[in-house]
Amino acid sequence: MANGTKAEPEEHDETPDGDSLTGTRGASLLDNVLDDIELMYGHAGQCGKTLPDGLARRISDVMANAAPGRARRRAGKGSSHAELTEAMDVHNELLEVIVPATADTIRSSELKNNNVMKLIAGSGAIGLVLIGVANFQEKPDPNLLKISGALLGAALYAFWTARSFLRENTFSRRFTQDYVIRFGLGVVSGFILGSILADNSFSATAPGLEQFGPFTLAVVGAYSAEAVVQILQRIAEILVTAVRGSDYEQLKSAANKTASQKLNKAAAELRDALQGASAEEVAARVEGIAKNLLKE
Numbered sequence: 599m600a601n602g603t604k605a606e607p608e609e610h611d612e613t614p615d616g617d618s619l620t621g622t623r624g625a626s627l628l629d630n631v632l633d634d635i636e637l638m639y640g641h642a643g644q645c646g647k648t649l650p651d652g653l654a655r656r657i658s659d660v661m662a663n664a665a666p667g668r669a670r671r672r673a674g675k676g677s678s679h680a681e682l683t684e685a686m687d688v689h690n691e692l693l694e695v696i697v698p699a700t701a702d703t704i705r706s707s708e709l710k711n712n713n714v715m716k717l718i719a720g721s722g723a724i725g726l727v728l729i730g731v732a733n734f735q736e737k738p739d740p741n742l743l744k745i746s747g748a749l750l751g752a753a754l755y756a757f758w759t760a761r762s763f764l765r766e767n768t769f770s771r772r773f774t775q776d777y778v779i780r781f782g783l784g785v786v787s788g789f790i791l792g793s794i795l796a797d798n799s800f801s802a803t804a805p806g807l808e809q810f811g812p813f814t815l816a817v818v819g820a821y822s823a824e825a826v827v828q829i830l831q832r833i834a835e836i837l838v839t840a841v842r843g844s845d846y847e848q849l850k851s852a853a854n855k856t857a858s859q860k861l862n863k864a865a866a867e868l869r870d871a872l873q874g875a876s877a878e879e880v881a882a883r884v885e886g887i888a889k890n891l892l893k894e
Contacts, residue, residue, distance in 0.1 A: 748788030751820025791819025
């Protein structure tokens with residue numbers, strides 16, 4: 599129900615008169631529906647959503663009618679099937695009003711309920727502590743600077759990406775894994791960039807970046823993991839070229855080899871043409887050799 603789909607009544611055990619849902623299953627379902635309604639109604643009011651005619655009154659009636667029996671339902675004494683059906687109808691109408699938000703995204707958009715963003719925020723706080731420790735060192739440890747920068751950059755990217763979803767209460771738990779993976783990639787990328795570009799031997803891959811320190815490079819690398827991948831690809835190309843040679847050099851070498859083979863062949867043919875033949879035959883053979891060279 600909280601994932602954006604309409605709630606439908608479920609099969610429940612009934613008392614002999616067929617009018618009461620018994621057991622904790624019926625009780626928990628109705629209470630969950632009521633909690634969702636209250637949450638979505640508050641969100642609709644905050645966002646200035648216009649409710650269909652009569653929906654606000656129906657919400658008030660459902661909440662008022664269900665409130666007295668909440669303690670009874672929690673005790674496992676069941677709830678009215680009519681109450682549950684009406685609550686579900688109201689829930690589904692309210693869900694259409696606040697789309698694309700749902701009760702689940704509203705809960706997930708609150709930091710107290712969002713474990714992944716709390717984890718990322720905590721990692722960013724650790725980065726701040728580490729940079730503070732480094733500043734108190736007489737000579738800051740480069741690895742400490744790179745780790746703190748990578749944590750801060752990855753946390754910054756995560757919150758910058760999620761800011762609109764958190765603000766609009768549309769943060770979905772379905773993308774939790776994406777945030778975790780991107781945060782991990784950011785930390786690794788930031789540390790790699792801070793390590794590589796701090797080494798002057800690789801300054802040719804990104805001229806001008808050697809003026810920045812490892813902390814700044816780590817922040818940038820963590821924030822833009824895609825840029826780090828491109829830099830690594832560029833470094834790989836440089837290393838391959840150093841070992842194998844550039845494409846131009848390979849083509850030039852192949853052309854020189856072919857030309858040398860042709861000249862050697864022509865010289866051998868010319869040498870044969872000059873042996874044991876009259877002047878007319880030599881001229882004819884030389885002309886033929888010249889024509890063959892021009893054709894090739």
